[in-house]
């Protein structure tokens with residue numbers, strides 16, 4: 001990359017100028033149809049550009065963080081990207097029912113939920129990849145790199161045993177990488193995200209990032225309603241009437257709270 005312009009992200013389309021037989025410089029980044037990124041107080045981290053689908057990978061072990069799912073979904077909605085939730089490690093049957101119970105809320109919201117075992121059978125994911133540039137996101141240890149290896153054995157992505165003692169995955173993927181799957185599909189493996197900061201999204205952006213909130217936005221009694229229990233809050237009423245799940249409004253409140261990253 002030449003000059004001081006912002007860096008390129010995996011998935012970017014760029015113009016390059018060759019400077020040698022195997023070297024070149026990026027002269028220009030072409031306009032992006034979407035840009036997925038995370039941010040905190042001090043910095044922004046590009047995740048992937050031009051993706052049409054975010055695949056949120058979760059597993060029953062190590063345990064997954066439901067707040068992170070809400071963050072990923074809000075980021076995807078914000079960029080108008082389709083989201084697919086994959087519950088990996090379906091071969092580990094025992095704890096999966098609790099995970100499924102948690103995830104059923106998201107399926108009811110309309111997000112497709114796919115159960116699979118990247119270790120034993122990757123086939124079920126194939127129809128979901130056609131025609132998309134997808135990016136795998138999720139915590140370390142959920143099996144993103146294992147999914148890539150099952151799809152593209154030549155990728156030889158490093159995978160890591162997670163620590164049962166710590167109930168956490170280890171970071172082995174240090175940089176994002178795009179793989180071509182035949183003519184009509186591409187997939188990006190990204191480093192695990194334990195934190196998916198949404199500092200760049202205003203509380204209004206965040207509300208639009210919760211898909212079932214849409215019919216209620218703008219209907220609160222007070223136009224500056226923060227949806228934290230005000231009188232006549234349309235979202236609060238929708239929760240009372242069971243049109244919105246209380247968990248989702250709680251996540252919204254947490255993500256939009258002042259000082260939240």
Ligand SMILES: Nc1nc2c(ncn2[C@@H]2O[C@H](COP(=O)(O)OP(=O)(O)O)[C@@H](O)[C@H]2O)c(=O)[nH]1
Nearest residue numbers: 089117118119141142143144145146159160161
């Ligand atoms: N039993 C089982 N283990 C899996 C499956 N997929 C991944 N793993 C294991 O989970 C650990 C973390 O996988 P990895 O692909 O490195 O996760 P990543 O951090 O999300 O890229 C490794 O020990 C994998 O072998 C699966 O479908 N079933």
Ligand SMILES: [Mg+2]
Nearest residue numbers: 144145172173
């Ligand atoms: Mg990995």
Ligand SMILES: [Zn+2]
Nearest residue numbers: 220225227233
């Ligand atoms: Zn409100």
